[in-house]
Amino acid sequence: xxxxxxxxxxxxxxxxxxxxxxxxxxxxxxxxxxxxxxxxxxxxxxxxxxxxxxxxxxxxxxxxxxxxxxxxxxxxxxxxxxxxxxxxxxxxxxxxxxxxxxxxxxxxxxxxxxxxxxxxxxxxxxxxxxx
Amino acid sequence: xxxxxxxxxxxxxxxxxxxxxxxxxxxxxxxxxxxxxxxxxxxxxxxxxxxxxxxxxxxxxxxxxxxxxxxxxxxxxxxxxxxxxxxxxxxxxxxxxxxxxxxxxxxxxxxxxxxxxxxxxxxxxxxxxxxxxxxxxxxxxxxxxxxxxxxxxxxxxxxxxxxxxxxxxxxxxxxxxxxxxxxxxxxxxxxxxxxxxxxxxxxxxxxxxxxxxxxxxxxxxxxxxxxxxxxxxxxxxxxxxxxxxxxxxxxxxxxxxxxxxxxxxxxxxxxxxxxxxxxxxxxxxxxxxxxxxxxxxxxxxxxxxxxxxxxxxxxxxxxxxxxxxxxxxxxxxxxxxxxxxxxxxxxxxxxxxxxxxxxxxxxxxxxxxxxxxxxxxxxxxxxxxxxxxxxxxxxxxxxxxxxxxxxxxxxxxxxxxxxxxxxxxxxxxxxxxxxxxxxxxxxxxxxxxxxxxxxxxxxxxxxxxxxxxxxxxxxxxxxxxxxxxxxxxxxxxxxxxxxxxxxxxxxxxxxxxxxxxxxxxxxxxxxxxxxxxxxx
Numbered sequence: 001x002x003x004x005x006x007x008x009x010x011x012x013x014x015x016x017x018x019x020x021x022x023x024x025x026x027x028x029x030x031x032x033x034x035x036x037x038x039x040x041x042x043x044x045x046x047x048x049x050x051x052x053x054x055x056x057x058x059x060x061x062x063x064x065x066x067x068x069x070x071x072x073x074x075x076x077x078x079x080x081x082x083x084x085x086x087x088x089x090x091x092x093x094x095x096x097x098x099x100x101x102x103x104x105x106x107x108x109x110x111x112x113x114x115x116x117x118x119x120x121x122x123x124x125x126x127x128x129x130x131x
Numbered sequence: 132x133x134x135x136x137x138x139x140x141x142x143x144x145x146x147x148x149x150x151x152x153x154x155x156x157x158x159x160x161x162x163x164x165x166x167x168x169x170x171x172x173x174x175x176x177x178x179x180x181x182x183x184x185x186x187x188x189x190x191x192x193x194x195x196x197x198x199x200x201x202x203x204x205x206x207x208x209x210x211x212x213x214x215x216x217x218x219x220x221x222x223x224x225x226x227x228x229x230x231x232x233x234x235x236x237x238x239x240x241x242x243x244x245x246x247x248x249x250x251x252x253x254x255x256x257x258x259x260x261x262x263x264x265x266x267x268x269x270x271x272x273x274x275x276x277x278x279x280x281x282x283x284x285x286x287x288x289x290x291x292x293x294x295x296x297x298x299x300x301x302x303x304x305x306x307x308x309x310x311x312x313x314x315x316x317x318x319x320x321x322x323x324x325x326x327x328x329x330x331x332x333x334x335x336x337x338x339x340x341x342x343x344x345x346x347x348x349x350x351x352x353x354x355x356x357x358x359x360x361x362x363x364x365x366x367x368x369x370x371x372x373x374x375x376x377x378x379x380x381x382x383x384x385x386x387x388x389x390x391x392x393x394x395x396x397x398x399x400x401x402x403x404x405x406x407x408x409x410x411x412x413x414x415x416x417x418x419x420x421x422x423x424x425x426x427x428x429x430x431x432x433x434x435x436x437x438x439x440x441x442x443x444x445x446x447x448x449x450x451x452x453x454x455x456x457x458x459x460x461x462x463x464x465x466x467x468x469x470x471x472x473x474x475x476x477x478x479x480x481x482x483x484x485x486x487x488x489x490x491x492x493x494x495x496x497x498x499x500x501x502x503x504x505x506x507x508x509x510x511x512x513x514x515x516x517x518x519x520x521x522x523x524x525x526x527x528x529x530x531x532x533x534x535x536x537x538x539x540x541x542x543x544x545x546x547x548x549x550x551x552x553x554x555x556x557x558x559x560x561x562x563x564x565x566x567x568x569x570x571x572x573x574x575x576x577x578x579x580x581x582x583x584x585x586x587x588x589x590x591x592x593x594x595x596x597x598x599x600x601x602x603x604x605x606x607x608x609x610x611x612x613x614x615x616x617x618x619x620x621x622x623x624x625x626x627x628x629x630x631x632x633x634x635x636x637x638x639x640x641x642x643x644x645x646x647x648x649x650x651x652x653x654x655x656x657x658x659x660x661x662x663x664x665x666x667x
Contacts, residue, residue: 015223017312
């Protein structure tokens with residue numbers, strides 16, 4: 001499994017300041033060979049979409065622990081579509097109840113990751129979608 | 132997690148989670164320090180000679196969600212059940228300085244805490260609660276000075292004398308840059324605001340803690356217990372230096388510096404973290420700053436039991452975890468304790484889970500008997516040995532930060548942030564590999580169990596955000612706008628220079644129903660925003 005040659009944007013939409021998960025995943029993806037761009041905190045969905053398109057990334061990962069995931073994933077997905085980035089796969093990680101998984105998939109999430117998943121499983125799931 | 136049946140791990144490792152070697156047996160000759168007496172320098176055994184016999188710790192459950200009305204109801208419930216202090220959880224727009232109608236507040240109003248935009252919200256929040264009789268703690272940082280000002284304005288309106296107010300604002304911006312993320316302004320003006328609030332509070336509200344220097348979030352972000360204490364004390368020194376630059380008297384202001392930590396599961400390391408922290412802080416203040424007043428040398432702290440040590444898998448196990456952590460906090464000598472609810476790893480607690488968490492503290496306080504004598508573990512060879520080792524390791528961490536150029540520089544450069552992220556990855560990989568045992572999650576997990584069955588689900592009233600926005604619009608429409616604009620202009624003028632303390636201007640703004648977002652907006656015009664280092 002290798003993500004070498006892949007560019008991945010890890011983003012924190014909304015106001016949530018919990019960035020450990022985002023940074024841990026970013027480091028793990030980098031260790032798996034990907035080039036990782038991290039946005040930092042408090043980025044609006046339209047900003048995240050524009051960075052994704054400008055940087056020509058292969059995937060976008062959103063990290064959300066504030067409970068606002070349904071709206072923020074749907075909005076990022078809409079913004080990507082609006083910028084002709086609809087083909088870029090969108091992943092989401094955070095505190096996400098099982099009840100919301102179907103709605104998130106509908107909103108465009110290609111993978112949903114929670115804290116109790118192993119890092120290698122998360123990387124493998126991203127790899128499977130990208131290759 | 133494995134696909135096979137639950138497997139028992141090897142015997143527990145012989146090092147603490149911070150990496151300190153644990154001897155098989157500790158004997159008297161391995162203990163270096165004399166623990167001394169409680170209430171006496173360096174306070175290893177506690178800051179009070181009579182421990183909890185004089186006064187029990189404050190039972191203070193962090194709580195807040197939705198609108199001020201809903202949160203007020205939860206507060207009344209908790210107080211009726213025997214809680215002894217309030218702890219206000221605020222939503223992210225309030226914490227980051229956005230009004231509920233701001234585009235940045237999108238879908239976040241009332242989510243992780245209560246929305247407080249103007250004095251009108253605070254009046255509802257404390258309706259029917261006697262502010263002169265209860266201490267109130269606010270977990271607020273970027274907008275801490277404004278929330279403090281609003282609390283004083285609320286007290287003014289209720290006729291409660293300011294000098295009678297007790298409580299705490301977290302007001303620790305340095306760790307926000309490191310771990311928690313609700314910073315607003317760059318480091319320099321943020322430190323000015325903190326010094327302003329400490330200087331003002333020491334005179335106007337002498338029984339109030341204007342800062343709670345927090346390691347909790349750094350710990351939950353992945354650092355070890357040693358780093359948690361080391362980083363926090365290093366930040367504490369940065370605040371002392373800032374206060375001295377502002378002409379503060381350390382024998383005076385240090386009496387009202389308080390601290391805040393997490394308690395995780397390694398029982399003795401947690402107990403000794405607090406014993407060592409108390410000693411290191413007293414020693415630093417005495418040796419470096421020549422503090423002579425014993426009260427100014429006292430390391431007072433509150434704790435959270437739970438946090439990232441809790442699991443979403445088998446959530447009822449968390450009740451036991453929190454009980455063990457609660458005992459470690461008491462044996463470590465905490466002044467105020469918050470026990471997380473068992474469902475807190477994945478949702479706002481239900482009334483049932485919140486009550487169970489409260490009952491846990493009451494059992495530790497009134498049934499277990501561990502608070503009946505001061506520092507019951509004092510003199511245990513192992514506890515004194517580990518306290519010595521923690522002292523040495525904490526001191527080393529502080530020295531590393533100072534060698535780097537101090538906490539302020541380490542944070543602006545992103546040095547501490549990278550160090551914690553790296554540590555978090557290590558911890559995660561250890562957990563994934565099963566080296567760090569988390570019962571019910573990576574070991575002893577039942578594969579026939581629905582991992583997503585969380586029991587009772589908390590449902591936030593979706594209309595709460597609507598009520599909050601309605602009240603906000605109503606306040607804006609009905610307030611004396613001339614008075615509001617005038618108060619805001621004075622705050623802005625004072626922020627342009629550095630001669631004036633900004634807190635009195637903020638209190639005037641709050642009385643005139645100026646919102647948090649308006650105050651923050653006025654200050655941003657002068658100071659701009661913090662530029663986050665995003666290197667990994």
